[in-house]
Amino acid sequence: MRALTWHGKHDVRVDTVDDPEILNPRDAIIRITSTAICGSDLHLYDGYIPTMQAGDILGHEFMGEVVETGPGSTLQKGQRVVVPFTIACGSCYHCGKHQYSACDNGNPADNQDIGQEMYGQPMSGLFGYSHLTGGYAGGQAEYVRVPFSDVGPIVVPDGLDDDEVLFLSDILPTGWQAAENADIEPGDTVAVWGCGPVGLFAVQSAFLMGAHRVIAIDHFPHRLELAKKFRC
Ligand SMILES: [Zn+2]
Ligand SMILES: [Zn+2]
Numbered sequence: 001m002r003a004l005t006w007h008g009k010h011d012v013r014v015d016t017v018d019d020p021e022i023l024n025p026r027d028a029i030i031r032i033t034s035t036a037i038c039g040s041d042l043h044l045y046d047g048y049i050p051t052m053q054a055g056d057i058l059g060h061e062f063m064g065e066v067v068e069t070g071p072g073s074t075l076q077k078g079q080r081v082v083v084p085f086t087i088a089c090g091s092c093y094h095c096g097k098h099q100y101s102a103c104d105n106g107n108p109a110d111n112q113d114i115g116q117e118m119y120g121q122p123m124s125g126l127f128g129y130s131h132l133t134g135g136y137a138g139g140q141a142e143y144v145r146v147p148f149s150d151v152g153p154i155v156v157p158d159g160l161d162d163d164e165v166l167f168l169s170d171i172l173p174t175g176w177q178a179a180e181n182a183d184i185e186p187g188d189t190v191a192v193w194g195c196g197p198v199g200l201f202a203v204q205s206a207f208l209m210g211a212h213r214v215i216a217i218d219h220f221p222h223r224l225e226l227a228k229k230f231r232c
Contacts, residue, residue, distance in 0.1 A: 003057045003141030009047030012058065020137060020145035025072035028149035030081065034162035035062040035140050038170060039196065044130065051114055051131040060085035060127040061169040062139030063162060074150040081153035082168045083146055087125030087136060090151035100124070106148070107134040167201070175201025179209055186210030195223040204230050 005015045020029055038061055043049050063082040066075045075081065087107070088100035095103050106125030107115075111134050115123035118132070125147070128138015137144060146153060156165050175198045184190055190206040192199050195218040206214045207230065216227035 001142035003137075004059065005054075006044060006052050006056045006058055007054045010045060012045060015055070017055070017057065017141075020143050022068060022070045023145065024147060025070040026148050026150055027070040028066055028073045028075045028146045028153070029068035030062075030064040030083065030139070030144050030146055030153075031067045032062050032064040032139055032142060032144060033080070034064070034166045035059050036166060036169070036171075037061075037140075039198075040129070049130045049132065050118070051111075051135075053131060053135070056128070056130070056135070057137040057141050057144075058128045059138030059140030059144075060129055061166070061171070062127075062144065063156070063166050063169060064139075064144075067143070069149070072150065075153060075155070080156040082156060082165050083127070083139065083144075084152045084154070084168070084173070085127050085129075085170050086152065087127065087134065087147055088151055089148050095151070100152075111135060167197070171198045172201045174198050175203075176205040178202045179205035182206070184209040184211050187212045189213040189215065191215040191217060192227075193217045195220070195227045199223075200226055200230065203227055 001019050002014055003017050004012055006012055066077050066079045066081060069075050086100050088095050088103035089105035092104040101124045103124055107123060111131055112122035114132050123133045126133035127136050154168055179202050184206055188211050190211045192202045195216045203214050203216055216224055218224055
């Protein structure tokens with residue numbers, strides 16, 4: 001298959017690589033139909049994140065069609081799914097508390113040691129985001145292997161286009177969580193600093209949570225024009 005691969009700082013290439021295969025019973029293989037580039041991908045591109053290896057496949061925001069399933073997967077071939085970027089087992093202590101990014105099992109032990117040493121805490125497993133987070137192949141590719149496919153993927157109902165659901169993979173829940181953390185109550189006035197994609201979702205989330213007024217702050221006029229469209 002073809003995939004976007006990292007080869008060093010400011011060096012990414014579309015290479016021909018091996019197709020992914022089912023490795024564990026709960027795996028599924030997804031044929032990617034849409035994928036997004038995240039601001040976080042720039043940290044890889046700019047060489048800020050250590051433990052990248054030449055040939056690593058990038059991408060943690062993606063969706064597609066289920067084409068193969070392991071015997072422990074709950075997905076079915078032909079289903080369309082959005083895949084959140086965090087790889088979580090669904091059954092450990094933290095997953096039991098819905099703290100999926102703290103999953104004990106999504107990141108292999110050797111890689112957890114790297115995070116522990118560098119940042120004082122282990123990192124969760126993530127798609128396409130260095131060996132610090134498991135060294136998993138990402139979804140800026142034709143196909144991707146999704147571990148624990150019975151936990152993360154969201155099955156897309158009929159009638160919704162890719163563009164309407166793709167952002168469930170990362171930036172919509174990220175923006176929602178920012179608003180959630182602000183404890184917004186009906187009638188509140190809320191300020192959102194930074195109106196890139198995540199900020200714009202935070203603006204919309206604030207309105208959904210009942211904010212009366214949202215003040216969008218940014219120094220790019222085109223972003224503020226977009227923010228105005230979400231005014232309730
Ligand atoms: Zn992202
Ligand atoms: Zn877990």
